[in-house]
Amino acid sequence: MWDYTDKVREHFLEPRNVGSIENADGVGEVGSIACGDALKLFLKVDENERIVEVKFQTFGCASAIASSSALTEMVKGKTLDEALTISNQDIADYLGGLPKEKMHCSVMGREALEAAVRNLRGEAAPEVEGEIVCECFGVTDVQIRRAIAENHLTTVDDVTAFTKAGGGCAKCHERIQEILTEATGTPAPASASSPAPAPKPEEKPRMTNMQRIQLIEKVIEEDVRPMLMADGGNIELVDVDRTTVFVKLQGRCTSCPSSGITLRTGVEAVLREKVDPAIQVKEG
Amino acid sequence: MKPIYLDNNATTQVDPLVLEEMLPYFSELYANPSSMHTFGGQVGGKLRQARSRVAALLGCAPDEVVFTACGTESDNTAIRSALTVRPDRRRIVTTKVEHPAILGLVEHLKKTEGYDVVLLPVDGEGNLDLAAYKAALTPDTAIVSVMWANNETGVVFPIPELSAIARERGILFHTDAVQAVGKIPMKLSETAVDMLSLSGHKLHASKGVGALYVRKGTPFAPLLIGGHQERGMRSGTENTPGLIGLGKACELAQTHMAEENSRVRALRDRLEQGLLAAVPNSKLNGAKEPRLPNTSNISFKFVEGEAILLRLDQLGICASSGSACSSGSLEPSHVLRAMGVPFTFAHGSIRFSLSRTTTDAEIDLVLTELPKIIDTLRKISPFNEQNAMEEEKPACGC
Ligand SMILES: Cc1ncc(COP(=O)(O)O)c(C=O)c1O
Numbered sequence: 001m002w003d004y005t006d007k008v009r010e011h012f013l014e015p016r017n018v019g020s021i022e023n024a025d026g027v028g029e030v031g032s033i034a035c036g037d038a039l040k041l042f043l044k045v046d047e048n049e050r051i052v053e054v055k056f057q058t059f060g061c062a063s064a065i066a067s068s069s070a071l072t073e074m075v076k077g078k079t080l081d082e083a084l085t086i087s088n089q090d091i092a093d094y095l096g097g098l099p100k101e102k103m104h105c106s107v108m109g110r111e112a113l114e115a116a117v118r119n120l121r122g123e124a125a126p127e128v129e130g131e132i133v134c135e136c137f138g139v140t141d142v143q144i145r146r147a148i149a150e151n152h153l154t155t156v157d158d159v160t161a162f163t164k165a166g167g168g169c170a171k172c173h174e175r176i177q178e179i180l181t182e183a184t185g186t187p188a189p190a191s192a193s194s195p196a197p198a199p200k201p202e203e204k205p206r207m208t209n210m211q212r213i214q215l216i217e218k219v220i221e222e223d224v225r226p227m228l229m230a231d232g233g234n235i236e237l238v239d240v241d242r243t244t245v246f247v248k249l250q251g252r253c254t255s256c257p258s259s260g261i262t263l264r265t266g267v268e269a270v271l272r273e274k275v276d277p278a279i280q281v282k283e284g
Numbered sequence: 285m286k287p288i289y290l291d292n293n294a295t296t297q298v299d300p301l302v303l304e305e306m307l308p309y310f311s312e313l314y315a316n317p318s319s320m321h322t323f324g325g326q327v328g329g330k331l332r333q334a335r336s337r338v339a340a341l342l343g344c345a346p347d348e349v350v351f352t353a354c355g356t357e358s359d360n361t362a363i364r365s366a367l368t369v370r371p372d373r374r375r376i377v378t379t380k381v382e383h384p385a386i387l388g389l390v391e392h393l394k395k396t397e398g399y400d401v402v403l404l405p406v407d408g409e410g411n412l413d414l415a416a417y418k419a420a421l422t423p424d425t426a427i428v429s430v431m432w433a434n435n436e437t438g439v440v441f442p443i444p445e446l447s448a449i450a451r452e453r454g455i456l457f458h459t460d461a462v463q464a465v466g467k468i469p470m471k472l473s474e475t476a477v478d479m480l481s482l483s484g485h486k487l488h489a490s491k492g493v494g495a496l497y498v499r500k501g502t503p504f505a506p507l508l509i510g511g512h513q514e515r516g517m518r519s520g521t522e523n524t525p526g527l528i529g530l531g532k533a534c535e536l537a538q539t540h541m542a543e544e545n546s547r548v549r550a551l552r553d554r555l556e557q558g559l560l561a562a563v564p565n566s567k568l569n570g571a572k573e574p575r576l577p578n579t580s581n582i583s584f585k586f587v588e589g590e591a592i593l594l595r596l597d598q599l600g601i602c603a604s605s606g607s608a609c610s611s612g613s614l615e616p617s618h619v620l621r622a623m624g625v626p627f628t629f630a631h632g633s634i635r636f637s638l639s640r641t642t643t644d645a646e647i648d649l650v651l652t653e654l655p656k657i658i659d660t661l662r663k664i665s666p667f668n669e670q671n672a673m674e675e676e677k678p679a680c681g682c
Contacts, residue, residue, distance in 0.1 A: 002590075004594075009594075012591070012594065013595070013598065015664060018663065018664050029666075033586075033627060033628050033631065033667055034627045036588065036607070036608045036614065036615075036616070036627075036631050037588070038666060038667070039666075040666040057664060057665060057666035058664055058665065058666070059586065059587070059588060059631075059665045059666055059667055060588050060591070061588050061589075061590035061591050061607070062590060062591050062594045064588070065591060065664060137614070160614075164614055167614030167615070168614065168615060236626050236628070237626065237628075238624055238626045238627075239621075239624070239626075239627065246624070248624075248626065
């Protein structure tokens with residue numbers, strides 16, 4: 001059982017400001033069902049950019065719901081610029097602290113706020129900067145460096161707790177340690193690490209895994225499903241492994257001998273066009 | 285408040301009769317069972333009785349039972365023993381849905397000693413593919429280890445059949461039966477199982493006691509080496525109170541087995557059918573049958589398991605979840621992932637595991653409260669019913 005503070009429990013059991021705002025001025029969405037938590041934040045501001053109404057919807061564990069609820073209470077009545085000074089640590093502090101493994105919930109809160117403000121001000125989402133370190137959760141070195149600096153992180157475990165990076169297949173742990181060493185000047189615990197590789201010249205910004213998953217989810221919801229449902233079928237996204245998309249076909253298409261064709265020509269073509277030409281669709 | 289304990293696959297309550305049997309061996313009957321004096325002999329005799337009681341439940345001979353300190357130790361002993369006695373063979377065959385006591389070990393053996401580890405996949409219901417199983421059993425295989433019943437879904441594998449196939453090919457067969465012993469009748473003497481692991485705390489004995497069945501004549505290499513205890517197969521002075529309790533627990537399991545398969549099963553089915561009917565967008569994980577009579581694993585779409593657990597906990601209801609958050613990892617249960625449970629469902633899975641202590645009133649309470657909890661959490665979730673799948677259309681004739 002997680003060691004949650006009374007404040008976390010209170011905001012989880014009685015979350016404040018749950019719901020949506022019909023004609024919100026800004027909406028910020030982060031996370032996805034695949035990653036296990038997602039937050040949608042709605043803002044309404046007056047002519048001085050002061051937040052007059054705020055609502056949220058969260059899919060996630062107790063600390064994700066509590067962090068969202070806390071965030072809405074903290075930003076209410078603040079101007080956007082004031083609100084943007086809130087750090088993930090401030091959210092955790094407001095709740096009397098979060099277990100270390102759950103700090104990424106507070107980071108998600110801050111990211112949703114930034115996304116909502118960008119949406120409100122009509123700014124484009126920043127292109128992914130830097131190198132993707134964690135493929136599983138799509139975390140870049142820039143995000144990792146920021147988390148290290150803002151939260152004084154010292155170990156790979158810390159970085160995973162705050163950013164999720166390294167929480168999947170664990171292949172990137174060495175690279176995270178290198179970044180830590182560069183950022184904090186403290187060497188890795190055991191063997192001396194080789195000099196950090198020079199940053200790769202990126203031809204064009206790559207999509208992070210998470211962005212790709214989100215886009216695939218969106219395309220399936222908005223384009224593929226209506227197409228199949230018109231034929232009395234349905235589709236469910238099962239998993240995404242880099243460019244391989246696993247889906248389950250339901251209803252009519254399952255028993256139909258042409259479902260192999262439906263898959264290749266339909267779903268795959270749409271995903272290749274809208275997401276990535278390298279995508280392969282498999283049933284599984 | 286007495287908890288409503290529906291987490292019996294995690295651990296069980298020590299039966300009062302088991303505790304009663306154990307107590308004297310903590311106090312006045314403290315002698316070492318190996319000692320030469322009458323005092324020691326008294327304890328040694330009681331330990332022999334415990335061994336016979338375990339053997340009776342398993343359907344084997346008492347000298348085929350080796351006492352250990354937990355299920356994990358039994359698993360480690362079995363696998364490492366097989367690798368030692370078959371030094372020329374480099375393959376280990378097991379499944380993707382084993383308990384970490386097996387998976388963690390074989391991954392370690394692969395990494396540190398380069399063994400060729402084959403993890404057999406399962407289908408959407410959690411069942412093994414027999415053809416793939418046979419194909420994996422190459423002459424280079426030192427050991428096959430397949431669990432008897434899955435701790436997360438309760439799905440039961442056909443162990444008598446699988447062990448016979450391994451024997452035909454001259455391959456040692458081990459089964460992690462930690463969840464099965466006491467719930468599924470078994471007669472090991474009539475199967476081709478070479479080794480079997482069990483753990484006391486899953487069948488109303490205390491924590492930290494287990495046993496490994498080793499069929500007579502099976503080549504064996506001990507994990508713990510030292511004194512002569514357990515005929516040299518497991519050194520270390522025995523946990524006498526715990527093991528004497530294990531013997532009693534096995535005897536009781538035998539007498540309660542029929543109840544487990546009728547009353548407990550009926551309670552489980554009422555819980556399961558009630559929840560699936562009351563909560564839209566919920567589904568059962570794993571095959572309905574063959575399955576442990578006490579286990580039900582249900583997923584609720586659009587909500588996260590840890591959040592459900594914590595709200596159940598507020599009401600004193602104990603269960604567990606295969607969601608990422610509840611385990612402290614960032615990925616959902618390896619069992620549900622191996623079954624291809626969509627992540628819209630996998631993050632919202634709850635496992636209920638009942639026991640002979642479960643009552644009708646407890647099931648009633650869950651049936652009234654849980655649908656309300658799911659409803660509340662769905663109102664908070666951005667993924668609402670509107671995106672939900674339409675009901676599956678009847679198959680077309682094309
Ligand atoms: C299938 C299975 N194997 C092994 C174990 C480990 O048993 P123990 O806790 O006695 O080491 C468990 C218990 O969680 C289990 O469910």
